[in-house]
Amino acid sequence: MSARDAWPAIGAETLDWESRYAEASALDRFDPRPQTYDAAVPPLIAERALQLSPRTAALARAAENELIRFDASLNDEMTGFAPLLLRSEAAASSQIEHLSASARAILTAEIGDTSKRNATEIVGNTRAMQSALALADELTPASVQKMHEVLMDGTKHTPGQWRTEPVWIGTSARSPVGAAFVAPRYERVSALMEDVMAFARRDDLPVLAQVAVAHAQFETIHPFTDGNGRTGRALVQSMLRGKDITRSVTVPVSAGLLTDVSAYHDALTAYRAGEVQPIVEQMAIASDDAIRNARTLIAQLRDTTTGWRETVRPRTGSQLEKVLDYAARQPVFTAASASADLGIGTTNIYPHLRRLTELGVLKQKAEYKMGQVWRADEVLVALDEFAERAGRRRG
The missing domain is CATH 1.10.10.10 (Winged helix-like DNA-binding domain superfamily/Winged helix DNA-binding domain)
Structure with a gap:
């Protein structure tokens, strides 16, 4: 791959950190030096060429074909299996964010029991996934905002609105100074989301690779104060549906990513350094893992419902x-x-x-x-x- 075709790494800009508190603390007065941090400056990708190695391209193509075959294989069983696969995807996506609950707790929350917080949040993620599928033909910043609005309904995290403050990944919740990764300053978010969604709407790219890159770019932008991971994985499902890879069911790709969360996070980090192959390969591997797991689930459900019919x-x-x-x-x-x-x-x-x-x-x-x-x-x-x-x- 030539340097001209290489995927660009994110840049950085140095910004001053201003505490959210109007009055300086005693420690701040003791050490009044101005504090700065480096925020990401992602490249624009809407019209960028996506060059993959032969191995990565083949892996992505094979996984894409398996997704199409799996979706087609269920035929008239969609009515029964589609809701269960959708819930499984929502639960797995939530588990990546350390939100877990039993199927019984989640489904009880779905019919009105809000006593278990994790289960209630996972139900919100299920609804966000449903919204993502309903908006699959749009793939616009507004559709992403709607997914987030549904996901974060009832929370303090400004549902459906782009953030107006810094967000970062690091050990300190006090400030982004010294953080491992600081997302772009909020003034850049709107233009970056227009750009990534224009990339998502293109029809000249291999779909699974396009989905993986759009997801990684979205996670780099981190447009919301909270719920970015779950919204980003809802976007994956929206793109797969909108591009006719999964026409009828939600393949629980997040369950595949959950199999090796460290590799998933490492691939997102590599993407920010200009390495596009790892996130594409992780999305392909996750899709394959998800299909294998879903087939086992469906076989169990078939046996169960067949037994019921024989009894009833x-x-x-x-x-x-x-x-x-x-x-x-x-x-x-x-x-x-x-x-x-x-x-x-x-x-x-x-x-x-x-x-x-x-x-x-x-x-x-x-x-x-x-x-x-x-x-x-x-x-x-x-x-x-x-x-x-x-x-x-x-x-």
Whole structure:
């Protein structure tokens, strides 16, 4: 690769640090020297050529083809598996940020239990992923802001708004002085986001490589005060859907990244130094890992639902069959939530819930402030095992 074609490293600019507190502390008065820090100055990439080594290009192309094949392989099973894969992606993306919860806690939060903070935040990430897919045809700064708005709804972190203060990666929360990485000064964010989203909309690049680079550039910009990692991985899903790689399901790529988080973070660091190959390769490897893990999950779910049908023997098109299918894709629910989602009157749904509970398909429990809740424990176990596999480093 020639120097002309090499991907540029980020630059830097030296800025003065001003404390958020108006009055200097005693320590500041003791050492009144002005403090400075170096903030990143990312290159503009909207029209830049993307040159990959033959090995990296082949790896990315193979992973892209596997994503397309996996998506196509599910066919008429999309209705049942798509919501579960979406939740699995949201949970894995959250786990990269050290937010974890059981499938039962997450799904209970989804129907209104806000007592567990991690589970509630993961539900916000699920909704952000849903927003990302709904906005897949746009790929604009506004669509990214909408994803963040949904993700951070109800928090103090200015949902959907570009940051107006420095953000950094380092051990000190007091100041960016001496930090390992300081994102661009906030005045640059708007123009940089216009640029990276123009890059994301291009149709002349290998898609998986384009997705990886757009993600790395987004994480370098760090446009929000919080939630950048989760929003950036939602952007990955939006691009995969918008470019027809995953037309029907959300492949849990974050679960693949979770398999080796250190390598993922190292690849982002390398990108900032002008090395584009590592993040493309990590995205390809993560996609392959995610597909393998998702296939295991789907095989478990197929076995479970086949066993249910053999036990229950519902009549085709009956309300009982609808409730049974619903339990597979929404394995924690109340009678009211099932009634609303399925359009079956509450009075009519109770006999079906009793029947499925008697046959061992569902379990019923009174939850604090929630009333009676029904669970499909076999599905919850499969989801927790998926998360456990994702968090296990490859040997």
